[in-house]
Amino acid sequence: MQKIKRSERIGAMIKILSDMPNRIYTLNHFSELFGAAKSTISEDIDIAHAVLEEFRLGSLETVTGAAGGVRYLPTPYPEAARRFVDEMCLRLSDPERILAGGYLYMLDELSHPVKVARMGEILAHWFRDTRPDFVVTVETKGIPVALMVARCLNVPMITARRDVRISEGSVVTINYVTGSAHKIQSMSLPKRAVVEGQRALIIDDFMKRGGTLRGVVDLMREFSVTVAGMGVVMTTAEPDRKLVDNCHALMVLHGVDETSRKVDVRPSRYVRGMEA
Amino acid sequence: MQKIKRSERIGAMIKILSDMPNRIYTLNHFSELFGAAKSTISEDIDIAHAVLEEFRLGSLETVTGAAGGVRYLPTPYPEAARRFVDEMCLRLSDPERILAGGYLYMLDELSHPVKVARMGEILAHWFRDTRPDFVVTVETKGIPVALMVARCLNVPMITARRDVRISEGSVVTINYVTGSAHKIQSMSLPKRAVVEGQRALIIDDFMKRGGTLRGVVDLMREFSVTVAGMGVVMTTAEPDRKLVDNCHALMVLHGVDETSRKVDVRPSRYVRGMEA
Numbered sequence: 001m002q003k004i005k006r007s008e009r010i011g012a013m014i015k016i017l018s019d020m021p022n023r024i025y026t027l028n029h030f031s032e033l034f035g036a037a038k039s040t041i042s043e044d045i046d047i048a049h050a051v052l053e054e055f056r057l058g059s060l061e062t063v064t065g066a067a068g069g070v071r072y073l074p075t076p077y078p079e080a081a082r083r084f085v086d087e088m089c090l091r092l093s094d095p096e097r098i099l100a101g102g103y104l105y106m107l108d109e110l111s112h113p114v115k116v117a118r119m120g121e122i123l124a125h126w127f128r129d130t131r132p133d134f135v136v137t138v139e140t141k142g143i144p145v146a147l148m149v150a151r152c153l154n155v156p157m158i159t160a161r162r163d164v165r166i167s168e169g170s171v172v173t174i175n176y177v178t179g180s181a182h183k184i185q186s187m188s189l190p191k192r193a194v195v196e197g198q199r200a201l202i203i204d205d206f207m208k209r210g211g212t213l214r215g216v217v218d219l220m221r222e223f224s225v226t227v228a229g230m231g232v233v234m235t236t237a238e239p240d241r242k243l244v245d246n247c248h249a250l251m252v253l254h255g256v257d258e259t260s261r262k263v264d265v266r267p268s269r270y271v272r273g274m275e276a
Numbered sequence: 277m278q279k280i281k282r283s284e285r286i287g288a289m290i291k292i293l294s295d296m297p298n299r300i301y302t303l304n305h306f307s308e309l310f311g312a313a314k315s316t317i318s319e320d321i322d323i324a325h326a327v328l329e330e331f332r333l334g335s336l337e338t339v340t341g342a343a344g345g346v347r348y349l350p351t352p353y354p355e356a357a358r359r360f361v362d363e364m365c366l367r368l369s370d371p372e373r374i375l376a377g378g379y380l381y382m383l384d385e386l387s388h389p390v391k392v393a394r395m396g397e398i399l400a401h402w403f404r405d406t407r408p409d410f411v412v413t414v415e416t417k418g419i420p421v422a423l424m425v426a427r428c429l430n431v432p433m434i435t436a437r438r439d440v441r442i443s444e445g446s447v448v449t450i451n452y453v454t455g456s457a458h459k460i461q462s463m464s465l466p467k468r469a470v471v472e473g474q475r476a477l478i479i480d481d482f483m484k485r486g487g488t489l490r491g492v493v494d495l496m497r498e499f500s501v502t503v504a505g506m507g508v509v510m511t512t513a514e515p516d517r518k519l520v521d522n523c524h525a526l527m528v529l530h531g532v533d534e535t536s537r538k539v540d541v542r543p544s545r546y547v548r549g550m551e552a
Contacts, residue, residue, distance in 0.1 A: 007283035008327040011290045015333045018291055020390060033331070051284040055309070057291045103443040107466060111435060113427035114296065140415045140435060147420050151389035159387060159416060167379040190383060 004034045009041075010048050017048075017060065017072035021124075022154035026069040045070050056080060073128070074121045074152050078274035081122050085250055085267040088115070092251070095261040102256045104263060110205050110233065111144050119250060120148025123203060123231045126248050126270065127153070130228035132201035134158050134194070136220070138187060138212055142205040145233055149203050158194065160187045160219060172222050176215030187215055189223070199228040207235040207249065210242035217244060234265070280310045285317075286324050293324075293348035294334065297400075298430035302345040321346050332356060349404070350397045350428050354550035357398050361526055361543040364391070368527070371537040378532045380539060386481050386509065387420050395526060396424025399479060399507045402524050402546065403429070406504035408477035410434050410470070412496070414463060414488055418481040421509055425479050434470065436463045436495060448498050452491030463491055465499070475504040483511040486519035493520060510541070 013030060017023075030041045049060040056077045062070050076084075088109060097105040109115055123145070136158045137146035143159060150157035162185060164171055171188040178185055194200075202216050213230060220227055235242075235249035250271060254264040289306060293299075306317045325336040332353045338346050352360075364385060373381040385391055399421070412434045413422035419435060426433035438461060440447055447464040454461055470476075478492050489506060496503055511518075511525040526547060530540040 005283075007281075007286045007323060008330075010283045011286040011324055011327045012331045012333060014287045014291050015294055015328065016331070018294070019333075019393075047283060048287055051287045052291065054284075055288045055292070057288060057295075099443065099445045103445075105443075105445055105466070105468065107435075107444060107469060108432065111423070111433045113423055113433065114430075116423070117295075117427070140419070140437060143416070143419045144423050144433070147387070147389055147392070147423060151393070154390075156384065157387045157389060157420070159383075161416060167375065167381075168383055169375045169379075169381055190381070192381065193383060 004036070006044065006047075009034045009036065009044050010051070013044060014048050014052065014072075017070065018058065018074075020154065021058075021072050021074050021152045024063050024067065024069040024071045029069070074124065076118075076122045076125050076274075081274055082267060082271055084118050085122075085271045089251055089265045089267060092265050093263045095263065098256055098258060098261060098263060100258075102258055104253065104256055104265075106205075106234070107141065110141050113144075116144040116148050119145050119233060120150075120152055122250060122271070123248070124149045124152030126231065127201050127229040130201060131199060132228040133198035135201045135203050136160060136189075136216060137203050138162070138216060142203060142233075145205060146203040149201065149231070153201070155201075158189065160189045160216060162187055164188050172219065174215060174219050174222060176211060176218060178211045185215075187212075187219060189219055194223045194225055196224040197226075198223075199226045201228050202230045203232070205233045207232045207242065207244075207247060209239060210244040210247065213247060214243040235268070280312070282320065282323075285310050285312065285320050286327070289320060290324050290328065290348075293336065293346065294350075296430065297334075297348050297350050297428045300339050300343065300345040300347045305345070350400065352394075352398045352401050352550075357550055358543060358547055360394050361398075361547045365527055365541045365543060368541050369539040371539065374532055374534060374537060374539060376534075378534055380529065380532055380541075382481075382510070383417065386417050389420075392420040392424045393427075395421050395509055396428055398526060398547070399524070400425045400428030402507065403477050403505040406477060407475060408504040409474035411477045411479050412436060412465075412492060413479050414438070414492060418479060418509075421481060422479040425477065425507070429477070431477075434465065436465045436492060438463055440464045448495065450491060450495050450498060452487060452494060454487040461491075463488075463495060465495055470499045470501055472500040473502075474499075475502045477504050478506045479508070481509045483508045483518065483520075483523060483525065485515060486523065489523060490519040511544070 027038045027041050031038050058074045134156045135146050135150040138160045147157050168190040170191045173188040175186045230247040232249045234251045237254045248270045249268045252268050303314045303317050307314050334350045410432045411422050411426040414436045423433050444466040446467045449464040451462045506523040508525045510527045513530045524546045525544045528544050
């Protein structure tokens with residue numbers, strides 16, 4: 001094998017690690033791939049980490065112990081995260097987005113791959129220490145963000161569905177009351193999607209009273225799954241008391257006024273509180 | 277600014293480019309970011325391209341002209357793509373996946389971030405020259421794959437929905453006949469999600485007769501949108517004649533036998549035919 005230069009090793013290493021956030025690669029893996037000593041790989045990792053930090057592209061973490069190695073962590077930088085959410089609030093404040101009934105059109109934001117990747121990085125960062133085994137969402141609009149959160153945390157994503165489909169086998173179904181419309185709905189999850197005793201991170205696009213999230217919490221209880229955390233893209237300021245506690249949001253919707261055509265949406269305290 | 281070494285430039289450059297597949301960055305961008313001459317950046321790009329190719333991690337393409345620069349293309353390598361699809365076929369052939377009615381449980385494959393990213397890379401690669409303006413899918417199971425295809429092609433993803441939600445504004449709705457169950461269903465797309473004259477790449481998880489895909493084609497016609505291509509994760513071998521033509525699949529389901537508990541699923545001719 002031709003000798004691989006440091007610049008080449010670092011380029012390939014950063015690509016391989018960042019393609020699989022949170023997955024631990026052993027030093028041996030890179031040592032064999034590049035035909036280089038482990039001490040050399042160690043130095044490469046230090047340089048790669050420094051360059052990622054310098055250009056605010058995330059970080060590498062060395063994990064010690066038997067299952068040790070190195071992994072890539074997508075680390076949103078506070079000022080960049082705040083700017084990203086600020087800009088999103090600005091776009092969402094466009095009066096053209098106001099729909100009948102005081103709703104806000106945000107489907108484009110919620111399904112653009114680059115934007116949901118950024119949202120996913122921030123949400124995943126907040127829950128990085130909660131050790132979820134999977135991310136769970138409710139169809140449909142929250143799926144892209146939930147998938148990106150799952151990608152950052154290196155866990156599967158699971159979707160609870162409002163209708164039961166034959167192609168998913170036996171399911172567990174619960175009824176819940178939607179917080180906003182006070183309607184009774186049901187949601188289902190295939191039995192084989194989840195293992196008892198696991199930990200779930202609940203991610204959704206929007207929360208008003210929190211009825212749907214409350215439903216997911218109840219559904220998780222049916223599976224004997226612990227809720228590791230809860231996050232949404234947007235929550236409403238009103239009502240102040242939600243049906244679930246401690247749900248982290250990126251943005252807070254303070255009001256949509258159909259008459260004056262004003263939208264008031266702001267970064268949440270979680271975003272504002274990110275350490276500089 | 278401290279001088280940035282080649283290894284550092286290449287590491288950062290690969291990360292920045294591969295975070296946004298198919299997005300063109302000017303040489304000036306990197307020249308300013310790194311405080312290096314454009315000729316130096318040009319050399320960096322050549323090295324970065326070579327290392328990505330050597331380790332089968334994709335490729336960089338230099339785009340000339342006024343809007344010129346460099347972009348990252350996620351290029352699935354034929355043998356790696358074939359191995360990936362082979363392994364997926366093997367996992368899906370597990371008799372434990374057989375559901376009542378001859379259905380196959382594949383939800384875990386369709387919502388695992390790493391797996392759908394790989395599927396998305398292959399599907400996007402097949403349609404890289406079709407210049408779609410967006411990727412469209414039908415809720416629910418195809419969303420993760422469609423999002424990853426959209427990510428590779430640097431375009432938005434749009435989801436047609438089976439129920440009409442008030443929070444999406446005015447929608448266009450069509451009725452279609454599902455190919456397998458011969459039921460009449462409807463699907464809707466928000467009016468503001470699409471602009472007349474655009475090009476759509478249709479991506480879905482599963483095709484039997486192609487009734488749903490036919491519905492999406494009709495829906496696109498309502499929007500005066502051209503269909504740039506069609507791809508699914510899995511198609512059935514029977515019926516041989518589908519309601520749509522030229523749909524590219526990753527896998528072909530030749531049969532699910534509930535009695536003998538045998539699943540016959542194979543890589544498609546599109547996968548087998550990928551050039552070595």
